[in-house]
Amino acid sequence: MYIRRLREEEMEYSIRMSEFAFQYELTEKEREERKAWVAPENTWVAEENGEILAKSTTLPLSVYIFGEKVPMGGVSGVVTWPEHRRGGLVKQLLLHSLEEMMKEGQILSFLYPFSIPFYRKMGWELFAEQQIVTLTKEQLPAGKKGSGKVRRVENDLSLVDDVYQTWAKRYLGTLARDERWWNINIFERKKGTLAVYYNQNNEAKGYMIYQVKENKMTIKELIWLDTESRDGLFAFISDHDSMLDKVEWTTMPHSGLPFILRDPKVERKLVSYFMARIVDVEAFLKIYPFHLYKGSEPLVLHVSDEFCSWNNGTYFLSDKGDRGDAEVKFFPAKESGSCQHPPKKGLSLSVQTLTAVLMNAQSASTLYYEGLIQGTEEDVQRLEGAVPAKQPFFYDFF
Known part of the structure; x- marks a missing residue:
């Protein structure tokens, strides 16, 4: 073979x-x-x-x-x-x-895993979930139409790409869509109507891709950049009340929903979605914007990767002194599998666990108390404090 x-x-x-x-x-x-x-x-x-x-x-x-x-x-x-x-x-x-x-x-x-345990064996780990919110007709969101307006438009990435890219940068792991991806994987596969919210200056500030069928609205994407566009899109959804019995809406797990709805007592389902894997640990650590304190002791990570041996070893993370980025020193594991610097100090964790922590899928403390990180509680708190807060999310599929 x-x-x-x-x-x-x-x-x-x-x-x-x-x-x-x-x-x-x-x-x-x-x-x-x-x-x-x-x-x-x-x-x-x-x-x-x-x-x-x-x-x-x-x-x-x-x-x-x-x-x-x-x-x-x-x-x-x-x-x-x-x-x-x-x-x-x-x-x-x-x-x-x-x-x-x-x-x-x-x-x-x-x-996207057909079996999470199967891919975990090879270093991938869950990082993104989706929340599916179902609203009855009586629970349709209240919104203010304001000075802007919503227009139903033909599929055209030039109308929505800037909105999407601006929004996507607010989250962790979102896809940087290009023209080809929009045309094939969004407009072709997410069948439905595209509606865009324009403010009074005729600037696009939000959009939604949705479908109405058999008295049900299915919202496949709904993105807003400010509260004005959110309220305008909410009002647009409610304007369909004569056509709807319910709305099914796929969104982020921690987007403020359903709290910001008029009636937050809605049906909610949390779905495990995409898995991530760090392919090159050293390179990822070097670009990662850690919050490290100048002059503090290096944060030491002993990483094990049973599938990609090039990641095995010890990583010393120190503050560079400019933007808080880390200076990374990597000491590969010996062929025997042991580190050149035995773990007398620092944290020991697998590449899956490291991925979960750095992609903000799970906190270092949670994984420490579940036995997936070995070391001192003090070092765990230092790692947790070094990871910037940003919610992971993935709207796409492949």
Whole structure:
């Protein structure tokens, strides 16, 4: 068995693998569209005796980390034929993919898991959740129309991209969408109507993508940049009251909802969504805006990564003295697996746990008390205090 890139002439076979594994069927039009926008060189296949046994795609994307774009490898379309499962093929493919991400400078990797325990074994960890809020007709949000107005418009990224990018920088791990992503993954896949809120200066300050069907409004995205645009969009939702029995709204877990609603006693469902993985720990630590105190003792992290051995070792984080960014010194683990600097001090944690902490999915204290971080409580508090507060969220899918 060896691993290579998918070839152009194998695209049809690759699509059939995905249809079989994920139990869907594309129309001929959808099939041709898929071939047109999928780059075969982004897919790795495991081949034996001329037969493709398994495949995995890595999408070259970027996400916002504290307002800055960071290269991310999005893992998608992981498929093995049933007769070749449980033989380690996917693990080999994913390790190869991570090695290639490392070479390409993709510091992070995201994926939507079919099995969280499976991907945890290879270093990914949950970082993003979605909240689904369901409102009855009587609970429709109160809003003020104000001096602006909402317009239903044709799908056009020029109308909403600035709003999205401004909003996305406020969160951690949001996708930095480009034109291609908007057209294929948002306008094509999130079927519905696009409505934009414009203030009195005719500036777009919010938008929503929604669908009304069988007396139900499904809000797939709703983004506002200020309270004026929020109130205007809320009023627009309520203007549909004669058509609706309920509204189902996908949003952030800690967005202020449902507290800011007129009637917060609504149905809520929290859904585990995307997983993240640090591909290159040293590079990620170097760009991470830690809050460290000048002149304080270095924060020492002993990181273990059973899947990507290049991350194993000890990291010393010290304040640079300029913006509070950390100076990172990395001491790789010896081939035996032990650190060059034995953990007499500092915190010991896995790459999954480190990812959860730095992506603000879980606090260091929580993971310490659950036994996932070893060290002193004082060092745990120092790590927790060094991580800036910003909510993780992911609105997209691949």
